[in-house]
Amino acid sequence: MDIRCSGPVQVSPALMQSLDSFSASDINSEPRSMASLQDITVTSEKFTSLRLHSVSESKSVLLLDGNEYLQVSSAEKFASCLGCPNPSAKVKVVSIVGNSGDGKSYTMNKVFFQGEEVFQTSSEQTSCTMGVWAAFDPCLNVIALDTEGLLGTTTREGQRTRLLLKILAVSDVVIYRTRAERLHADMFKFLGSASQAFTNHFRAALGNVNFGPAVVIFHETCDTKPLKGSSNESVEDILRRFYFNQLKTDAFSSLRYIGTQTKGKTTDFSELRRLLQDELNNTSVRSARQTDIVFRALKVLNDKFSGEVTDPSPVYLSDEYFTCSSKCLSCGRRCEASMGHQKDEQPHMCQERCCFQAQYNNILYTCKACHTKGHQVVVTPSEPSWLDIAKHAWSGYTINCPFCGEIYRSRQYWYGNKSPEDSVVRTEITHVWPGSNTQNINSQNTAQKVLDGINFLSEAVASVGSQPSRYLSSQMADLIAPKYWRPNHEIHNCFLCKKTFAPAEAKHHCRSCGEGFCDECSSFSRSVPERGWIDKVRVCKSCYDIKKETRVPYNPVDEVEVRARKYGEVVVNTFSSVASVLQYPKDLIKDSARPTYWVPDHEAKTCAVCKEPFGPLLLLHHCRDCGQAVCHPCSPSQRRVPSRGWDTPVRVCNTCMKED
Secondary structure, eight states: OBOOOSSOOOOOHHHHHHHHTOOHHHHOOSTTSOOOOOOBOOOOSSOOOBBOOOOOSSSOEEEEOTTOOBOOOSHHHHHHHHTOSOTTOEEEEEEEEEBTTSOHHHHHHHHHSTTOOSSOOOOSSSOSOOSEEEEEETTTTEEEEEEOOBTOOOSOHHHHHHHHHHHHHHOSEEEEEEESSSOOHHHHHHHHHHHHHIIIIIHHHTTOOSOOOEEEEEEEESSSOOOOOOSSSOHHHHIIIIISTTOOOTTSSEEEEEEEEOTTSOOOOHHHHHHHHHHHHOOSSOOOEEHHHHHHHHHHHHHHSOSOOOOOOOOSSOGGGTBOOOBOTTTOOBOOSBTTGGGGTOOOOOOSOOOOOTTTTOEEEEEHHHHHTTOOOEEOBOOOOGGGHHHHHHHOOEEEETTTEEEEETTSSSSOOOOHHHHTEEEEEOOOOTTOOOHHHHHTTHHHHHHHHHHHHHHHHHHHHSSTTSHHHHHHHHHHSOTTSOOGGGOOBOTTTOOBOOTTSOOEEOTTTOOEEOTGGGOEEEEEGGGTEEEEEEEOHHHHHSOGGGSOOOOGGGHHHHHHHHHHHHHHHHHHHHHHHHHHHHHHHHHHHSOTTSOOGGGOOBOTTTOOBOBTTBOOEEOTTTOOEEOSTTOOEEEEEGGGTEEEEEEEOHHHHHHO
16 A cells, blocks of 8 residues: 655545445455556545555465566565565575475465465366465565476476476475375476486586485375385385385485375374474575575576477377387487388388498498499499409409499509599498398408408318328328338327327327427437438437447338328428418408407407417407307307308307307
């Protein structure tokens, strides 16, 4: 009421009777809005005018509207609207959130204002609280904040959620009001999001505040009993362990639960009042703050986190419910074909572009000449058989088009060779689907297959042509050996030092006595003419030390036998030379030829299965499925690995065989 006077006022009895006829209900005729009355002007000798201004029905003030616009311009205005003594008065902030229609405004009126209609309530279906409303409780020095309900019909769900999260960030205590027979998942998701938002965004904006608000879950049921704890576990522990599950609440200074059953009686708020009183009196975590600090904190958050939010429309029939669940190994995008399309022999499909991953080498080559003619022809580097190894190892790989013939050779010139991408092919990055056997995956193993061919030929020749421990030597030696040589199958120990021979250890024959010796005991050489060996040959230490006059006389009958042995050694040495020649290109291309998913040799110290260290007696191999380095005993089996591009049976470790 505003009375403007130019001097002392004298009101006549008739005027007083007219003023008395206005009741409070006549003045406050519009809820939550400013009701205006017509000016009453009284002409008098000493009285000029009487003007009645608007009076609010409730004592709450609109702080933030539904569009996140702050309705108060300054801290002084904020304190004045709430009725605080001054902006420097210390207060605590208590806010309430929950689903629309769960009685948030009614709860705040009962807890802080003895049931007085400070925050407006309504029995209608439409929500009576939009935005955020504030009121001041002078008895407890508390700023109470009533918020818009969750799950209500709105076109700005994202903005509403962000608005509520900002209110939680400036609050000292947050009441989550829920009226349901059982606790719903939306409450836990909202509180988990609030904790995450405070940790990731609001804490830094508020000056690195250590802890967020204390959270009180006020759960009211009718027919169902509220949640209760036990002697071994509190209700709060049950909430964190079971209901929140993977959701974090570490940003909150505390988490409390109050349950009440109100079937046939009014809601009991006494326990909630006591708990709030304890939280407000607790200053160990959060102390009371000045009113202007509260306003500035809210203004900082509202200025920083504002603007349009794209609200995704509810999707009730997501495409993911009906499309193939396979995902590209390279980019992670889902297949867009319908479920079960592979039963109809339809390939995986995705319109989105993929990204390149070196381990999948998911690049297809297409002939550039055919592309200009409107054809999409996929070409791959040549894959020579092991009979063409010598030719392709030095001339390079080739790319052949079924229509254009050979379009590229990697070593066509001594220098100045262009890459195929710059001259004859186009590249296209393709999706890599689980279990697929695409040409681009096959092409990555081309060089390794050539290397495997070299390995096969080299090992085959080496097994034929190396020293007597090799396969052919051990089998053929007895056939072409002179009669005075002891057969290999009878030699188990060195004749001189008695050392037992290992399975792969070489056995040597002394050309003089014909016994079997180890390498150290037969490392001497001299001519043995009495046995038909004119040139210097291997002899044992004992025969080397025998004087000439005591040597066995020459027997010309043994010449034929010796000649067969000599010819056999020439053949064996020839095969050994071939093996060493093949070993050179094999070592040269080993590192560059192996697929990218294989573990490099220099990183593999032990077998991935048995953990035994590699060495001369434990050779290193690679599993064609997982690419790990394994020993031979741990990879004796073979099978096809089409997902890696191996169409024929190849070496696979025991672990992958079990998983298969």
